Amino acid sequence: MAILRSVRPLDWRQVAAIAAGETLELSADARARIDAAHTLVEQIVVRSIRAYGVNTGVGALCDVVVSQSEQRTLSRNILMSHAVGVGTPLGATETRAIIAAAVNNFAHGHSGIRLEVAERLVALLAADCLPEVPAFGSVGYLSHMAHIALVCIGEGHVRYRGERLSGRDALQRLGLEPLVLEAKEGLSLVNGTPCVTGLAALALARAEGLLDWTDAVAAMSFENLHGQLAAFDAESLAMRVSPGLNLVGSRMRAALADSGILASFVGQRTQDPLSMRTIPHVHGAARDVLTATADVVNRELASITDNPIVAGTPEAPRVYSQAHAVGASIALAMDSLSTAIAQVAAMAERRLDRLVNPLVSGLPAFLAEPGGTCSGFMIAQYTAASLVAQNRRLAAPASLDGGITSGLQEDHLCHATPAALKALEIIDNAGRIVAIELLAAAQAYDLQAVDAARAPHTEALWRRVRGVVATYRDDRPLADDMAAAFRLIADGAPPPLPNPGNLQPPRHDGTDSGAPIVAAGPAGAAANDPRPAAAGAQAGH
The missing domain is CATH 1.20.200.10 (Fumarase/aspartase (Central domain))
Structure with missing residues (x-):
């Protein structure tokens, strides 16, 4: 049965279940939130409101202004320059977990990507067409999601039905065209904590x-x-x-x-x-x-x-640059x-x-x-x-x-x-x-x-x-x-x-020994795919 990302965010058990092979779907309200956030980015672009990674460079280039005509190039280039992972690729389970956590983050409705971008990630999960994500090269996040996002634009590589394919060939097999990223989408695709959160689940x-x-x-x-x-x-x-x-x-x-x-x-x-x-x-x-x-x-x-x-409204969009990532x-x-x-x-x-x-x-x-x-x-x-x-x-x-x-x-x-x-x-x-x-x-x-x-x-x-x-x-x-x-x-x-x-811990009512009430802990559950994942060393924007 599909796991639905709706008003409630996914919890760790749901992410682990998606990692193990369950499908992920976006509810109508989640789709509406993603659309609404993208409208805000469009207004930020039109009004030239200063926004990190939208109309500026990233990292130490945050004070370099990027013109409206260059914003698509910025988004694409972020993926290219941030895809710096090295070493053995993550297993399928690890990659699915990261993608699930990323879609969950977009569904909060504060990232500003188009719905089409989130749906592309959902489609990769549904087809079990999984990007090749080198395990090493991160001091925080960035690189793992960059390798995943490359496939959305027809770059990088995937594993699909036992074959290693280029991102472009993989999309063709799925009947999809490479995306052309809009303002902020490149940054949103590599940003946040979905990598660690998926792996933590x-x-x-x-x-x-x-x-x-x-x-x-x-x-x-x-x-x-x-x-x-x-x-x-x-x-x-x-x-x-x-x-x-x-x-x-x-x-x-x-x-x-x-x-x-x-x-x-x-x-x-x-x-x-x-x-x-x-x-x-x-x-x-x-x-x-x-x-x-x-x-x-x-x-x-x-x-x-x-x-x-x-955040905010199309009439009064707001941008918060903080360190939540x-x-x-x-x-x-x-x-x-x-x-x-x-x-x-x-x-x-x-x-x-x-x-x-x-x-x-x-x-x-x-x-x-x-x-x-x-x-x-x-x-x-x-x-x-x-x-x-x-x-x-x-x-x-x-x-x-x-x-x-x-x-x-x-x-x-x-x-x-x-x-x-x-x-x-x-x-x-x-x-x-x-x-x-x-x-x-x-x-x-x-x-x-x-x-x-x-x-x-x-x-x-x-x-x-x-x-x-x-x-x-x-x-x-x-x-x-x-x-x-x-x-x-x-x-x-x-x-x-x-x-x-x-299998419940004993409880005291406080009258026999003065001991406080002891709450019961959760019973355990079966492990999911136990494939080892390499330890990796990228901080982020």
Whole structure:
């Protein structure tokens, strides 16, 4: 079913759904707003009202006046000079997300493009005829949208039905003519924060799905390592005010309910290692960050991020030149999400290490066949450790990178798009780490000496894994199993938890312990397309 951009702006889930293949349509009122804003630009041109990027140059050339006869040339030239991306192109999902966010921004009705321009982007989405957008070369925005907009004027390249075509050939295949851009349209097409906002929506979708899997896989490891269920006691967890923590505690209780293995080890340890007993605290903190990040992304989608903004009436048009295109808040949010997911993945690697270490697991060394000829999961843990280290490097805040561009005119840079790109890379790395833990936990069940039943939920998880890969006996490259496990995590959700109605954090009325009421956090959803996106380094107008 098509997603309609109407009076309400798109939210991050809708952008992620469009990225995954849903179609986008503009409602009649959205079309009317776009038309009305274009009328304002026409009046600004006719009346020679000074307006950045309409009748002036851009960046450090903002005080250079551009005549009416040169304004079409300015719009075209902006696309040509701003299409400076380098490196591997973004995936189809990433490109669709950016286009969806751009159309959403135009539909606010303050950009001034013609309706025909917005409809051209919608048509590219509908046909899945996607511009080739190099991932690198941005310190803020600009370059990614420039490569997308090139196709609208018959330039650049696209991927269409498995072919790489020129923009002109692609439009011909769709029965469309190249657009001739009018005043301000070139600037509007490269401006604003649709690039980071679209990518951020994808990051949220993938992180949400990953966190569901991480809870499930952590439950498997916890059971294999004979943890103490008291770590997830509802009354105890409710003493810390965190929706995410209490939600994860509920999920862990549901996932491990009726575990015969854990029942056999009740009371045998006073405390489990931190990588086991802080699952609610670390996973829950990440869920709280996810919720806060989602709020920032939705606010960004509800905001007008063009520069300049056109407003007023045809009789009295107004132009606002401001810095709404600078994505400081969303850059900070993406950096925060990156750190949260990196921490969750780092703890997953610590549980993996305990599973393969016979000094603490009570299982065969490295979950391998005995005899010394098999290494089992020894080196897979090396891979996880390497990815944890890579995430640690990537998690350095992009929003603090700084830099100076455009002849000192743009002398503070927030690096919002690179922050989103590296968040996607961290989430991808984290998925691979959790996939290795999933394989090791399934292998540990096969090697358990305890004659007791698994929890029904972890039994379902084990069966899901064994439906994809067999028990490992050093009889095949382990990388193939790791890739299969990653696809399992990336392409869908774990088995549903039992008693889903009980997955709400405990609440206090303030009369028993004086604790405040704890609000419930949102349940997770399946990830969308998990294709990795390269981290990129352009500030903007």
